[in-house]
Amino acid sequence: MKRFSITIPEKREEVVMVNWEIEAESEEAIKEMFEEGTFFENAEYIETNDSRWGFEVIDQYIDQAEIEEIGDE
Numbered sequence: 001m002k003r004f005s006i007t008i009p010e011k012r013e014e015v016v017m018v019n020w021e022i023e024a025e026s027e028e029a030i031k032e033m034f035e036e037g038t039f040f041e042n043a044e045y046i047e048t049n050d051s052r053w054g055f056e057v058i059d060q061y062i063d064q065a066e067i068e069e070i071g072d073e
Contacts, residue, residue, distance in 0.1 A: 007066040014055040019046040 022043040024030050033039040 005068045009061040011059040012055040016051045017049045
């Protein structure tokens with residue numbers, strides 16, 4: 001039998017925890033910024049952490065698969 005390596009593009013959805021810092025008078029003030037849509041204008045991005053939950057495959061593009069023979073068994 002021959003062996004093959006197959007690479008298939010996938011569209012994935014992932015939930016990750018993103019850390020931000022902001023100066024504000026209180027937690028309530030931050031919640032108001034969320035409601036007003038101004039939080040991201042005022043906050044500083046710090047980092048994106050690895051996903052705790054993994055990801056969900058939304059779609060696979062099999063028609064774009066790359067197939068490469070890698071040898072015989």
